[in-house]
Amino acid sequence: MAIIDLRSDTVTRPTLAMREAMAGAEVGDDVFGEDPSIRRLEEETAALFGHESALFAPSGTMTNQIAIKAHTQPGDEMICEETCHVYTWEAGGPAVLSGVTCRTIPGDRGVIEPGQLLDKIRPINDHFTRTRLVALENTHNRGGGRVYPLDYIKAIREWTRTNSLILHCDGARIWNAMIATGTSAAEYGAQFDSLSVCFSKGLGAPVGSAIVGSRDFIKRCRKVRKLFGGGMRQAGFLAAAALHGLRHHVDRLAEDHAHAQVLAKTLRQLPGVRLDPDSVETNLIWFRLDPTVGSANQLVAHLKERGILVHQSGPELMRVCTHLDVSAKQIDQACSVFEELLGSRASRNTIL
Numbered sequence: 001m002a003i004i005d006l007r008s009d010t011v012t013r014p015t016l017a018m019r020e021a022m023a024g025a026e027v028g029d030d031v032f033g034e035d036p037s038i039r040r041l042e043e044e045t046a047a048l049f050g051h052e053s054a055l056f057a058p059s060g061t062m063t064n065q066i067a068i069k070a071h072t073q074p075g076d077e078m079i080c081e082e083t084c085h086v087y088t089w090e091a092g093g094p095a096v097l098s099g100v101t102c103r104t105i106p107g108d109r110g111v112i113e114p115g116q117l118l119d120k121i122r123p124i125n126d127h128f129t130r131t132r133l134v135a136l137e138n139t140h141n142r143g144g145g146r147v148y149p150l151d152y153i154k155a156i157r158e159w160t161r162t163n164s165l166i167l168h169c170d171g172a173r174i175w176n177a178m179i180a181t182g183t184s185a186a187e188y189g190a191q192f193d194s195l196s197v198c199f200s201k202g203l204g205a206p207v208g209s210a211i212v213g214s215r216d217f218i219k220r221c222r223k224v225r226k227l228f229g230g231g232m233r234q235a236g237f238l239a240a241a242a243l244h245g246l247r248h249h250v251d252r253l254a255e256d257h258a259h260a261q262v263l264a265k266t267l268r269q270l271p272g273v274r275l276d277p278d279s280v281e282t283n284l285i286w287f288r289l290d291p292t293v294g295s296a297n298q299l300v301a302h303l304k305e306r307g308i309l310v311h312q313s314g315p316e317l318m319r320v321c322t323h324l325d326v327s328a329k330q331i332d333q334a335c336s337v338f339e340e341l342l343g344s345r346a347s348r349n350t351i352l
């Protein structure tokens, strides 16, 4: 049975063309700064976002945490949205790795309104931490792949600048935001001191992320990457895959977004299913199952028996994600299975 894996866009396997690019990659020792493929990827990524420099690293978690450490001193505070990845899903990285406290703010589908920030800077006083950094996530994972509105980002940028704070973007899926809105990488890049961007999600590379920022900042990041054990040697094979994704897989994200709309339309119509949030802007759909219909455990197990994998988060909450390895035909198949399992009682073949 062919598996339709909707758990995450991290599950994609390299395409044939990507594998060919990997096989032909020129490589060297990147800890010595001698891997030509990594240097090319770093230069191209930095230029795309209009920044001076970039640094390749094994994961988005590592690039976010390197950026936080390079921007802060122990005892500093970072402001972020309460369900964001850097705070919720990175194993307490800011506290463990950087000695940084997080001041979390409730968002609307992951988005903090600029006005919510105005009273959040701690006064300079012996009692308080130093407010140092603000981190935004675009698109926002738990916010249902919501795109951060550009006018909000600009207003927050203005406020951080006026108050000498640093603004970081967790742009693991910034490519999806670019395609959903037509905003260029350079326009997003201009709003932030640093961005973490992932090649191993929508762009389909097997491994790898980059931090983008000023030359001085990236120099500090390089040292932190070494400290975190993220210095790789002949990793140009991975950079070649990332570069292939960057050059060939950005525009096609529109397909993933269209597929997500098809899935969302089906899920919305099913009794007992509630999208959370209801709006779907890119490739992520979070949804809840009413416990009177069945548990997420049961649904996940029934879907798995039929070859459909979804991500589960707790007793009611699940996520499906569209990506390069799921075709339009497979999306239709997945919709049919959801309908078979959860459609109106009259037409339902299986009761959870």
Ligand code: TLP
Pocket: 007, 008, 009, 010, 058, 059, 060, 061, 062, 064, 085, 086, 089, 137, 139, 140, 141, 170, 172, 173, 198, 200, 209
């Ligand atoms: N997110 C993963 C899981 O950790 C939840 C996923 O399947 O979505 N920022 C954001 C916004 C992310 O969603 C992720 C991955 C990361 C950073 C971390 O990237 P990796 O997995 O490369 O460390």
